[in-house]
Amino acid sequence: MIKLKTALKYIFLIIVSLISVFPLYWMAVSATHTSIEVIRGALLPGNYLFKNFANLLAASDVSGAMTNSFKYSIVMTVLALFICSLAGYGFEIYHDRAKDAIMSVLLLAMMVPFVAIMIPLFQTFSKWGLLNTTLGFLLPTISTPFLIMLFRQSARSFPHDILEAARLDGLNEFHIFLRIFIPTMKSTYASAAIITFMGAWNSYLWPKVIMTEKTSITMPMLVANLKEGYVTDYGILMLAVLLCSIPTVIIFFLLQKQFAEGITGAVK
Structure with a gap:
């Protein structure tokens, strides 16, 4: 009976895994077919990959966008x-009621949708001359309440005895942060890196607003531009989506162990 339950669990997990992986498989397979074959639902790899790649390079500035x-x-x-x-470290290590109040305000700010502040941000950045600039892309999301909260929660498991020993050894607070806190919180940094990189890479709305030139x-x-017009070449579109997905997939698989440890607050 126990073996039967175990077998059923594995069968269920295999089916769920296949269902989860299928969209990625279909995306990769579709990149090797013509648009008509994609619409027909081809499920086996084709021989149109290089032609789609050549057409994609001819239609768009892939290297510049990448x-x-x-x-x-x-x-x-x-x-x-x-x-x-640094903010999360400061909120927890130098904890007091005032910082708790500030943190509560930051968490409440997470409830404000970005579209509510997008127009004022655009008007401000336009006056400051930050359109089509890296700084204009970075400023609205360079610091997020979620990441500050993540590092603050991780800092709660940071041993305070080490802080006292480091201070006795003559290290100042910033050196303690750089030499002790950062190396200790590698898993948290890895999980935060995945979240931040994927969010920045997949960001569409704000770059679409702030980046008004084709070179940016x-x-x-x-990918969104490939869907414009009356006719969409789905083979080229799927290839572009595949190229867009590869970096985030690689980053996640390289850091998935540290990501799980960081999210659960593990400290090594």
């Missing part, structure tokens, strides 16, 4: 991790 996406996402990830971890286009914007 470069912009990598540039924005990497800079966003590095700056967001440093700023949010990102991969999600490129």
Whole structure:
């Protein structure tokens, strides 16, 4: 009876896994077919991949969009991790009621939809001359309440005895943060890096508003542009979606173990 239950569990998990993976498989297979074959629902790989790739390069600036996406996402990830971890560290290590009140305000800010502040942001950034700039892309989301809360929760498991020992050894607070806190919280940084990179890479609405020139286009914007017009080549579209998905998939698989540890608050 126990073996039967175990077998049924594995069968269920296999079926659910196949259902979850199927969209990715269909996307990859569709990139190797013509638009008509994609519409017909082809499920086996075709031989139109290189032709679709050539057509995609001819129709769009893929290299420019990929470069912009990598540039924005990497800079966003590095700056967001440093700023949010420093804020989370300060909120917890130097804890008091005033900081709790500020943190509550930050968490309440998460309830405000971005579209509610998008127009004022655009008007402000336009006056400041930040359209089509990396800084204009970064500023609205360079620090998020979620990441600050994530690092604050992780800092609660940080041993305070180490802080006292480091202070006795003559380290100042910023050196303690750089030399002790950051290396100790590697799993949290990994999970935050995945969340930030994927969010920046997949961001569409704000870049669409702030990036008004074709040279500033990102991969999600490129994919959206392929759907414009009266006729859509689904083979090219699926190839563009595949290229857009590969970096985030690689990042997640490389850091998935640290991601799980960071989310659960594990500290090594």
